[in-house]
Amino acid sequence: xxxxxxxxxxxxxxxxxxxxxxxxxxxxxxxxxxxxxxxxxxxxxxxxxxxxxxxxxxxxxxxxxxxxxxxxxxxxxxxxxxxxxxxxxxxxxxxxxxxxxxxxxxxxxxxxxxxxxxxxxxxxxxxxxxxxxxxxxxxxxxxxxxxxxxxxxxxxxxxxxxxxxxxxxxxxxxxxxxxxxxxxxxxxxxxxxxxxxxxxxxxxxxxxxxxxxxxxxxxxxxxxxxxxxxxxxxxxxxxxxxxxxxxxxxxxxxxxxxxxxxxxxxxxxxxxxxxxxxxxxxxxxxxxxxxxxxxx
Amino acid sequence: xxxxxxxxxxxxxxxxxxxxxxxxxxxxxxxxxxxxxxxxxxxxxxxxxxxxxxxxxxxxxxxxxxxxxxxxxxxxxxxxxxxxxxxxxxxxxxxxxxxxxxxxxxxxxxxxxxxxxxxxxxxxxxxxxxxxxxxxxxxxxxxxxxxxxxxxxxxxxxxxxxxxxxxxxxxxxxxxxxxxxxxxxxxxxxxxxxxxxxxxxxxxxxxxxxxxxxxxxxxxxxxxxxxxxxxxxxxxxxxxxxxxxxxxxxxxxxxxxxxxxxxxxxxxxxxxxxxxxxxxxxxxxxxxxxxxxxxxxxxxxxxxxxxxxxxxxxxxxxxxxxxxxxxxxx
Numbered sequence: 001x002x003x004x005x006x007x008x009x010x011x012x013x014x015x016x017x018x019x020x021x022x023x024x025x026x027x028x029x030x031x032x033x034x035x036x037x038x039x040x041x042x043x044x045x046x047x048x049x050x051x052x053x054x055x056x057x058x059x060x061x062x063x064x065x066x067x068x069x070x071x072x073x074x075x076x077x078x079x080x081x082x083x084x085x086x087x088x089x090x091x092x093x094x095x096x097x098x099x100x101x102x103x104x105x106x107x108x109x110x111x112x113x114x115x116x117x118x119x120x121x122x123x124x125x126x127x128x129x130x131x132x133x134x135x136x137x138x139x140x141x142x143x144x145x146x147x148x149x150x151x152x153x154x155x156x157x158x159x160x161x162x163x164x165x166x167x168x169x170x171x172x173x174x175x176x177x178x179x180x181x182x183x184x185x186x187x188x189x190x191x192x193x194x195x196x197x198x199x200x201x202x203x204x205x206x207x208x209x210x211x212x213x214x215x216x217x218x219x220x221x222x223x224x225x226x227x228x229x230x231x232x233x234x235x236x237x238x239x240x241x242x243x244x245x246x247x248x249x250x251x252x253x254x255x256x257x258x259x260x261x262x263x264x265x266x267x268x269x270x271x272x273x274x275x276x277x278x279x280x281x282x283x284x285x286x287x288x289x290x291x292x293x294x295x296x
Numbered sequence: 297x298x299x300x301x302x303x304x305x306x307x308x309x310x311x312x313x314x315x316x317x318x319x320x321x322x323x324x325x326x327x328x329x330x331x332x333x334x335x336x337x338x339x340x341x342x343x344x345x346x347x348x349x350x351x352x353x354x355x356x357x358x359x360x361x362x363x364x365x366x367x368x369x370x371x372x373x374x375x376x377x378x379x380x381x382x383x384x385x386x387x388x389x390x391x392x393x394x395x396x397x398x399x400x401x402x403x404x405x406x407x408x409x410x411x412x413x414x415x416x417x418x419x420x421x422x423x424x425x426x427x428x429x430x431x432x433x434x435x436x437x438x439x440x441x442x443x444x445x446x447x448x449x450x451x452x453x454x455x456x457x458x459x460x461x462x463x464x465x466x467x468x469x470x471x472x473x474x475x476x477x478x479x480x481x482x483x484x485x486x487x488x489x490x491x492x493x494x495x496x497x498x499x500x501x502x503x504x505x506x507x508x509x510x511x512x513x514x515x516x517x518x519x520x521x522x523x524x525x526x527x528x529x530x531x532x533x534x535x536x537x538x539x540x541x542x543x544x545x546x547x548x549x550x551x552x553x554x555x556x557x558x559x560x561x562x563x564x565x566x567x568x569x570x571x572x573x574x575x576x577x578x579x580x581x582x583x584x585x586x587x588x589x590x591x592x593x594x595x596x597x598x599x600x601x602x603x604x605x606x607x608x609x610x611x612x613x614x615x616x617x618x619x620x621x622x623x624x625x626x
Contacts, residue, residue, distance in 0.1 A: 028426075029426070029427075029428065032423060032426040032427045032431075033427050033428055033431045035423055035427075036423055036424070036427040036431040036432070036434070036435050037431060037434070039420055039423065039435055039438075040431070040434045040435045040438045043435070043438040043439055043441075043442050043499070043502070043503070044437075044438035044441065044442070046442065046445075046450065046453045046454065046457065046499065047438070047441045047442055047445065047453075049453060049456070049457055049464060050449070050453045050456075053456065061462070062461075062462050063462075064461075064462065064467075065467070066462070066464045066467050108343045108344050108347065109344065111340040111341070111343065111344065112340060112341050112343075112344035112345075114340055115336075115337035115338070115340035115341045116337070116341070119336060119337035119340075121334055121337045121338070122334070124337070127341060127345075129616065130348075131348075132612075132616060133609075134348055134352055135553075135556065137352065137356065137605055137608075138556065138559060138560035138581065138601075138604060138605065138608065139560065140560050140562045140581040140584070140585065140601070141359065141560075141581070141584065141601035141602070141604055141605055142352070142355050142356070142359060142601070143585070143588070144359065144362065144588055144594050144597060144598055144601075145354075145355035145356070145358035145359045145362060145598075146351070146355045148355075148358060149351070149354060149355050149358070164347075164350075164351050165351065167347050167351065168347075168348065168351045168352045171344060171347060171348060172348070173553075175344060176549070177549075180545065180546070180549060183545075184515065218508075218511075222504070225443070225444055228446065229446040229447050229448070231446075231447060231448050231563045231567075232562060232563060232566075245446075246446055246447075246448045249446070249448050249449065249452070250448050250567060252452075260456045260459070260462075263452055263456075264452070264453070264456065267449040267452055267453065270446060270449060271444065271445050271446055271449045274444045274446070275440065275441045275444040275445070278440050278443070278444045279437060279440055279441075
């Protein structure tokens with residue numbers, strides 16, 4: 001880990017072979033870095049183009065020669081986007097629905113994942129097949145019957161109805177992904193804790209949970225984004241005045257023609273907070289992870 | 297825990313599948329070690345199963361029954377009872393030439409998307425291991441940013457980038473020698489338009505695959521790779537025989553998920569075509585939606601949706617066996 005243990009041997013007498021190896025390694029590192037930068041550009045360009053269009057004056061957006069930098073900087077598009085229709089209401093509703101879905105999904109999903117990954121019991125295989133099968137069902141295919149069901153239990157145009165619907169795709173995914181993370185945590189660690197006097201629950205909380213935390217966070221974040229991004233059911237279940245953020249954004253397209261510049265401003269307001277939040281947690285996730293603990 | 301306990305009485309059927317030696321305890325699981333051992337997993341599973349049965353199981357059954365009924369507007373409004381028509385809906389759908397061209401189009405679209413996503417995602421993940429840390433940070437930021445982009449936003453941005461008159465893509469392509477894409481309409485033809493949509497889908501799907509695989513790659517012990525290299529394995533050999541087998545469960549899982557997601561592509565096509573996809577843009581999902589909500593033939597829509605599900609089962613059944621194998625190894 002420390003520089004002391006890894007560096008010294010190479011220092012004293014750098015043989016010709018070692019020098020050659022180092023040079024070759026440096027050269028391939030440069031090639032890889034260039035490839036990496038190309039990937040960066042390709043991946044980031046649509047996001048950059050969104051920001052660029054959002055921050056430049058609307059008339060620059062429809063210049064036949066594209067302006068690659070937003071000079072002069074303008075916030076006019078944002079003002080226009082906020083004025084077209086209520087923005088904060090939809091955002092609030094999206095936040096509530098996504099948070100509730102992920103919270104319920106993580107708790108319920110973790111319990112189920114524990115059951116199928118840590119217990120040997122009759123019917124376990126059937127449950128695994130069942131959850132897998134359920135995950136295969138494209139939600140688009142279920143629009144009609146789900147609509148009929150929500151209507152029956154009076155959940156149309158209610159956030160709780162939307163949460164219930166979202167759980168159908170968050171839950172199987174959560175269970176299956178957490179199961180994958182759990183399988184990677186050796187049972188021996190848990191058993192060692194139990195030998196040392198922990199109860200089964202104690203071993204889970206003290207040993208498994210800390211190791212699982214990054215996976216749990218990753219899964220939850222992914223679930224949150226899925227819920228936040230969902231469009232079709234939000235369009236179907238919620239009425240015009242209770243629409244969520246995605247539907248709010250898509251309603252831009254139905255204005256007279258498509259006003260791309262304000263639309264990009266709206267996209268920016270909707271997408272960027274999520275991206276920032278995500279980046280924040282991503283760093284936390286990269287820090288620990290199970291690698292060291294498992295090997296030791 | 298408390299939620300699990302309150303729902304125990306609602307899951308009696310699975311209990312019968314427990315070993316007979318545990319019998320004679322129908323209502324309350326005794327505190328005994330043995331009984332607790334088989335009851336615990338079901339207690340943990342109960343809330344999850346309950347939700348899935350209610351919001352997924354029941355609608356799935358309803359979808360199936362709907363596809364055998366005559367169900368149009370009058371039935372929806374309750375003016376007329378739904379009547380049983382047997383296989384009439386399926387007969388109509390399966391003998392329709394348009395349906396089969398939609399099936400072929402969907403399979404090509406989804407297959408291409410999955411292949412591109414997995415290959416590119418894997419290459420990016422491997423690349424991330426080999427670049428300097430500042431490049432890695434940059435790429436990670438870009439990946440996460442594009443991953444977090446809502447589909448609706450992504451569709452909008454791509455529509456803007458591929459715009460006929462002011463699209464930056466046409467402008468860039470026209471800069472290439474001998475190429476003139478000025479005023480090119482990408483959505484004039486189905487295959488070209490669907491290629492753009494495929495690009496959009498792949499662009500949005502790569503981050504998840506790349507980041508997850510990259511996290512998986514960090515769990516591959518360095519010693520194993522070094523040992524293989526010392527034994528004379530090349531870069532490809534090391535990947536093929538050391539790295540890949542370790543992350544294979546992840547790869548299989550993500551391929552499966554990609555198949556499901558790419559067969560279920562809907563908002564991309566629907567929004568890209570302004571809510572009215574042309575016939576040559578129809579995929580199974582939009583086709584089913586069109587039949588149900590465009591023509592108000594809900595039963596036909598349900599039949600198509602169910603066929604999609606069945607088709608998907610065939611695609612995924614292959615992986616299912618592998619998944620179960622992973623499950624047994626644990």
